[in-house]
Amino acid sequence: MRVHKLTLAAAAVAASLSLTACQNGDDGAGESAPSSTSTASAPAGASASGSSDQGGGKPSTGASSGGSGKSDTCRTDELAITAAEHTIGGDTDGTVAVTLKNRGNRDCSISGYPGVDLKTDSGSLSAQRTGQQPDTAVLKKGESTYFGISYPLNTSGGSGVRVTGLVVTPPDETKSVTLAWPGTGSLPVTEGGGSAVKVGPVGSAGQGG
Numbered sequence: 001m002r003v004h005k006l007t008l009a010a011a012a013v014a015a016s017l018s019l020t021a022c023q024n025g026d027d028g029a030g031e032s033a034p035s036s037t038s039t040a041s042a043p044a045g046a047s048a049s050g051s052s053d054q055g056g057g058k059p060s061t062g063a064s065s066g067g068s069g070k071s072d073t074c075r076t077d078e079l080a081i082t083a084a085e086h087t088i089g090g091d092t093d094g095t096v097a098v099t100l101k102n103r104g105n106r107d108c109s110i111s112g113y114p115g116v117d118l119k120t121d122s123g124s125l126s127a128q129r130t131g132q133q134p135d136t137a138v139l140k141k142g143e144s145t146y147f148g149i150s151y152p153l154n155t156s157g158g159s160g161v162r163v164t165g166l167v168v169t170p171p172d173e174t175k176s177v178t179l180a181w182p183g184t185g186s187l188p189v190t191e192g193g194g195s196a197v198k199v200g201p202v203g204s205a206g207q208g209g
Contacts, residue, residue, distance in 0.1 A: 074139060076175040078104030081168055085182045086148070096149040096183045098168060100202065102139035111136035115169030116149055116199040118181065121162040125187075127199040134171075134201035145202055152188050152196045160186035171202060 079100045086097035098116075102108060112134045116127035127149060137145045154160040162185060169176040190196055 072107065072109050072138075073172050074100070074102060074108035074110040074170060075104075076170050076173045076177065078102060078106075078108060079170060081170070081177050081179065083149075083166055083168070083179045083182050087153075087183070092153070093150045094153050094183050096151070096166070096181075098147050098149065099144050100139075100146070100170065101144040102141055105141060107138055107140050109136055109138045110145060110171060110202050112171035113199060113201050114147060114171055115167075115176070116197070117167040118151075118163050118187075118197060119165035119167065119178075120187070121164060124167075125161075125197060127197040130198050130200045130204075132201050132204060135203045137203055147202045147204055148200045149183075150198045150200075151183060152190070153184060154186045154188045156188050158189070160188050162186050 080103045081098065081100055083096050083098045085094075087094045098114070100110065113129050118125040118127070130150075139145060149166075163181045163183065166179045166181045167176050168179065187196070
């Protein structure tokens with residue numbers, strides 16, 4: 001009877017070992033499944049590449065739109081620039097009116113403050129801006145615009161500072177023209193080194209105070 005029980009126990013242990021081996025075999029087969037899903041990541045790279053191509057095509061649009069930014073600006077060589085005394089009797093300051101005439105073959109626009117320097121026997125004297133808001137003018141062929149230069153009259157009785165020439169640089173330009181100074185021959189000597197000569201924006205004439 002004892003031998004029979006031992007035989008049954010041995011059979012039970014063998015059956016248990018066989019079942020465990022089968023379960024381990026099934027687990028091994030299940031672990032192989034993720035290897036097939038890992039290959040699905042390949043299309044993601046293609047999608048990123050397509051996005052990069054779309055982004056690279058945009059800059060060409062902006063580059064072409066800015067090409068004509070200043071093509072219509074009046075250039076120094078297209079302008080006939082002259083200056084004339086324009087002081088009115090009784091004014092405390094003198095005035096020089098500068099004319100800019102479009103002598104080119106196209107319409108052009110001009111806006112802002114010109115550069116103005118007076119050549120004197122004591123060196124160059126730069127005019128200060130009046131602070132007026134500039135306007136934009138479109139000059140057709142043969143049309144003109146103006147700006148004014150105000151300067152202190154020499155009523156001191158002394159020789160003052162002798163003016164020998166006028167240098168004008170149109171707005172947005174670096175090329176200048178030198179003209180004869182049409183105003184009174186001298187300026188009063190000012191203390192402190194500041195400039196009492198003032199220039200208004202293009203489109204203004206007379207005293208730009």
